[in-house]
Amino acid sequence: MANYKETRTDEKEEESGTVAVTSERDDTSDHTESDGNVQSSKETGTSSLAEENFEEEEKEVDSQKSKHKLKTETYLKPWCEKCKALQTLSCEEVSPKNTSKGGFVLKLDSEGTYQCMATGLVFEVEGKITITYSVLSWSKYSMHLKKPWKIVGPLFDIDCDPTILIAVHFPHSLCLGDHDAHMKLRILHFKKSTAIIEPSHDHSGSHVKWNVTSLSPMGPIAETSEPAGHHGVVLIYMVVGHGSSTSFRIHFSANNNSEIQDIYQDCRTSCKRYIKIDKPPVCQKLLEENKKYKLISEPEADVTPQEIQFVTEVLAIKPYFEVYYEQPTPFKISLVEADSDQVIWTTALREDDFDQRYLKGIKRRRSSNTSDEEDNNFKSPKWNDMTDGQQRSTNACVTDKQIMAIAQRLDKKWKEIAITCLNLSKKDIDRIQGEEDDLTMQKFLMLDEWRNKKKNDATLRNLSKSLRESEIPVELNNFLEDMLKNTKDNAKH
Numbered sequence: 001m002a003n004y005k006e007t008r009t010d011e012k013e014e015e016s017g018t019v020a021v022t023s024e025r026d027d028t029s030d031h032t033e034s035d036g037n038v039q040s041s042k043e044t045g046t047s048s049l050a051e052e053n054f055e056e057e058e059k060e061v062d063s064q065k066s067k068h069k070l071k072t073e074t075y076l077k078p079w080c081e082k083c084k085a086l087q088t089l090s091c092e093e094v095s096p097k098n099t100s101k102g103g104f105v106l107k108l109d110s111e112g113t114y115q116c117m118a119t120g121l122v123f124e125v126e127g128k129i130t131i132t133y134s135v136l137s138w139s140k141y142s143m144h145l146k147k148p149w150k151i152v153g154p155l156f157d158i159d160c161d162p163t164i165l166i167a168v169h170f171p172h173s174l175c176l177g178d179h180d181a182h183m184k185l186r187i188l189h190f191k192k193s194t195a196i197i198e199p200s201h202d203h204s205g206s207h208v209k210w211n212v213t214s215l216s217p218m219g220p221i222a223e224t225s226e227p228a229g230h231h232g233v234v235l236i237y238m239v240v241g242h243g244s245s246t247s248f249r250i251h252f253s254a255n256n257n258s259e260i261q262d263i264y265q266d267c268r269t270s271c272k273r274y275i276k277i278d279k280p281p282v283c284q285k286l287l288e289e290n291k292k293y294k295l296i297s298e299p300e301a302d303v304t305p306q307e308i309q310f311v312t313e314v315l316a317i318k319p320y321f322e323v324y325y326e327q328p329t330p331f332k333i334s335l336v337e338a339d340s341d342q343v344i345w346t347t348a349l350r351e352d353d354f355d356q357r358y359l360k361g362i363k364r365r366r367s368s369n370t371s372d373e374e375d376n377n378f379k380s381p382k383w384n385d386m387t388d389g390q391q392r393s394t395n396a397c398v399t400d401k402q403i404m405a406i407a408q409r410l411d412k413k414w415k416e417i418a419i420t421c422l423n424l425s426k427k428d429i430d431r432i433q434g435e436e437d438d439l440t441m442q443k444f445l446m447l448d449e450w451r452n453k454k455k456n457d458a459t460l461r462n463l464s465k466s467l468r469e470s471e472i473p474v475e476l477n478n479f480l481e482d483m484l485k486n487t488k489d490n491a492k493h
Contacts, residue, residue: 080175080177080231080286081177082175082176082177082205083175083176083177083205083206083231089113089122089169089204089207090113091112091113091114091115091122092112092113092114092115093114093115093117094106094108094114094115094116094117095116095117095118096116096117096118096119098434099132099134101134102134102437103132103133103134103135103157104116104118104119104132104133104134105130105131105132106123106130106131106132106133107129107130108123108125108128108129108130108131109128110127110128111125111126111127112124112125113125115169116133119133119135119154119156119171119257120171120206120207120257121133121156121158121168121169121170121171122168122169122207123165123167123168123169124165124166124167124168124169125164125165125166126163126164126165126166127164128164129160129161129164129165130160131158131159131160131165132158132159132160133156133157133158133159134156134157135154135155135156135257135258135261136154136155136156136157136217136258137155137258137261137262137265138151138155138219138258138259138262138314139262139314139316141155141188141190141195141217142313142314144188144190144195145188145195145221148223148224148225149186149188149197149221149222149223150221150222150223150224150228150312150313151188151219151220151221151256151312151314152172152173152174152185152220152221152222152228152230152254152256152312153170153171153172153173153208153219153220153256153258154170154171154219154256154257154258154259155217155218155219155258156170156217156218156219157216157217158215158218159215160215162212162213162214162215165212165215166211166212167201167209167210167211167212168209168210168212169204169207169208169209169210170187170207170208170209170210170218170219170220171206171207171220171257172185172203172206172207172208172220172222173230173231173232173254173255173256174222174228174229174230174231175205175228175229175230175231175286176203176205177205183203183222183223183224183228184222184223184224185200185203185208185220185221185222186198186199186200186208186220186221186222186223187199187200187208187210187218187219187220187221188218188219188220188221189213189216189217189218190216190217190218191214191216197221198210198213198218200220208220219258227288227289227290227291228288228289229286229287229288229289230254230255230286230287230288230289230310230312231254231255231282231283231286231287232252232253232254232255232282232283232286232287232310232344232345233252233253233254233255233260233281233282233283234250234251234252234279234281234283234335234345234347235250235251235252235253235260235263235276235281236248236249236250236276236277236279236347236349237249237250237251237267237274237275237276237277238274238275238276238277239272239273239274240272240273240274240275241273245324245325245326245327245328246324246325246327246328247322247323247324247325248277248322248323248324249267249274249320249321249322249323250295250320250321250322250323250333251263251318251319251320251321252283252287252293252308252310252335252344252345253287253318254287254312255282259314262314262318263318263320264276266317266318277349277353278353279347279349279353280347282345283335283344283345284343284344284345285342285343285344285345286344287310287344288310289310289311289312290309290310290311291309291310291337291338291339292307292308292309292310292337292338292339293307293308293309293310293335293336293337293338293344294306294307294308294335294336294338295321295323295333295334295335295336296333296334296336296341297323297331297332297333297334298331298332298333299329299331301323301324301325301331302322302323302324302325303321303322303323303324304321304322304324305319305321307338308320308321328351329351330348330349330350330351331348331349332346332347332348332349333346333347333349334346396459396460397451397456397458397459398447398451398458398459398460398463400448402460402483403444403447403448403451403463404440404444405479405483406447406463406467406476406479406480407440407441407443407444407446407447408440408443409473409475409476409479410443410472410473410476411472411473411476413470413471414442414443414446415429415446416470417467417470417472418446418450420469420470421466421467421469421470422446422447422450422466422467423450423453424446424449424450424453428446428449429446432445432446432449447463450463450466451463460483460484461484464480464483464484467480468480
């Protein structure tokens with residue numbers, strides 16, 4: 001049985017179905033039943049942060065998991081008119097800064113209501129405040145929740161002065177247009193090793209409002225006896241290193257950043273190498289709980305499995321469609337309801353979508369089990385890029401493809417090389433590391449920064465000359481010689 005409590009207050013249901021807390025909390029201590037059943041409790045609105053922190057070691061792991069996920073993500077607002085009609089909150093949109101551990105920090109100078117553009121969180125504050133927060137995975141916490149309760153939004157860990165932070169509005173994925181009166185929305189709040197169901201103060205078509213008592217991991221949940229509809233997203237990842245064939249991994253889920261981060265983590269730790277393909281992710285129709293969906297491709301492709309059921313439970317292994325094409329031709333894919341073929345989401349992919357992504361950087365290092373044949377093919381590129389019908393010579397600016405290949409061969413002294421040989425500043429390096437977490441991409445962006453500063457002088461010859469002013473790896477030195485030789489040979493022909 002789950003060990004969690006529900007904090008209750010006297011409530012009054014308004015005609016619109018919105019729940020409002022109307023009575024104040026009594027100063028009584030928490031009570032926990034030994035058999036783990038749900039128990040009501042009333043508690044004070046204040047407590048020390050040290051007392052309320054929940055499993056610091058576990059939070060650190062979750063924070064590391066979130067390190068690469070939301071840096072470039074933007075909160076996706078509800079698209080349907082029914083949910084927009086339920087929106088009543090007016091707030092100022094603000095962009096947070098990323099922390100070294102993958103979270104966010106927001107510095108607010110005055111009283112007001114602010115919405116984080118990266119996560120969708122809304123903060124009501126009484127004055128100047130610094131808020132640090134991160135998106136956690138529900139994987140360790142979901143076992144505390146039993147039916148009829150269900151997870152309906154991301155899990156957050158928020159840290160700041162709780163006396164200045166008045167309320168937090170948590171984003172949810174539910175569509176409440178037709179079910180608002182039937183939904184009971186709450187906040188699942190983890191304190192030490194106990195999960196407490198706390199009442200919401202209000203809710204809208206996109207958020208659940210909670211008045212701050214103390215701060216530790218928490219997220220929105222709902223109680224309903226009916227299957228609910230969720231705003232959804234579709235995420236596309238391409239397998240790298242398939243030769244002439246093309247293979248994709250396609251996920252669909254509720255618009256829930258905790259779920260999206262888990263999917264990213266699955267791809268990142270896979271034995272295959274993936275890059276994310278950036279396409280509009282938002283589903284144009286709702287994902288319905290327990291309904292089955294299938295993926296259709298034009299032209300036809302090998303799609304496995306045929307159907308996937310949409311559920312809100314947190315699964316250890318995230319289901320996905322594997323889509324395989326023998327040739328990387330342009331194609332259109334659509335997510336449809338299995339029983340009606342109603343289109344939920346669709347997009348078209350062209351060669352440029354994945355070729356350009358590859359040139360801009362692979363999000364994972366090459367796996368250790370890459371075959372020798374693939375490795376030799378990768379290490380022996382032909383540098384015969386075309387410009388205005390003419391092949392590039394050593395006087396042409398270095399290409400994305402060339403600097404990516406060089407970046408993959410730079411060793412741990414790359415920052416020293418950047419400053420001593422390429423005339424970059426420590427400020428340049430710090431900015432690059434703040435913008436990108438992947439090490440290879442950091443090296444790529446460093447070389448790209450040099451190229452931007454050198455402009456027309458950013459040739460392969462000049463880059464090679466600058467790099468050789470330092471002690472570079474033998475492999476890289478030989479590789480630069482081969483690149484220059486190949487470029488010269490191509491220019492002669």
